[in-house]
Amino acid sequence: xxxxxxxxxxxxxxxxxxxxxxxxxxxxxxxxxxxxxxxxxxxxxxxxxxxxxxxxxxxxxxxxxxxxxxxxxxxxxxxxxxxxxxxxxxxxxxxxxxxxxxxxxxxxxxxxxxxxxxxxxxxxxxxxxxxxxxxxxxxxxxxxxxxxxxxxxxxxxxxxxxxxxxxxxxxxxxxxx
Numbered sequence: 001x002x003x004x005x006x007x008x009x010x011x012x013x014x015x016x017x018x019x020x021x022x023x024x025x026x027x028x029x030x031x032x033x034x035x036x037x038x039x040x041x042x043x044x045x046x047x048x049x050x051x052x053x054x055x056x057x058x059x060x061x062x063x064x065x066x067x068x069x070x071x072x073x074x075x076x077x078x079x080x081x082x083x084x085x086x087x088x089x090x091x092x093x094x095x096x097x098x099x100x101x102x103x104x105x106x107x108x109x110x111x112x113x114x115x116x117x118x119x120x121x122x123x124x125x126x127x128x129x130x131x132x133x134x135x136x137x138x139x140x141x142x143x144x145x146x147x148x149x150x151x152x153x154x155x156x157x158x159x160x161x162x163x164x165x166x167x168x169x170x171x172x173x174x175x176x177x
Contacts, residue, residue: 045075051105055165066157073158076151077105080140084151088142099155102139105162112159113168128156 075083080098090097115128129147137144
């Protein structure tokens, strides 16, 4: 009988210690780790605050899923060697080393609203995602991400946010022409 009480007390102590250890780890991971993957936080880069204000991205929520996706797309678009290094072989020594070296965010938005069109050179319809993938492989001399890669999704979210701000609809032409 006494042995059962001791074992029961040990079981409770072990349970309490286990719960406490998990709680300490969760608090550390959230506040003290500094590891962005654990904290699910996008790093604010140069120009992000101005972009956020100029394009009204924060109207969707300062720290929502959409805003973080747009921020990650912004980072990939402007700082490709740093945030999308697995898709490019270009470095800071190359004259054009990021998406923003060839494109503007406005041209990306127009590309989104004009996507899924027939491409005569390929003799088939080409989606926005495939155009981004082709750009990584061709212009960036990099590796091709899949359609479902978070990088492709976030570049699409960036384009969607800019298109929303510019009030572009499907088939919109730059300059009204």
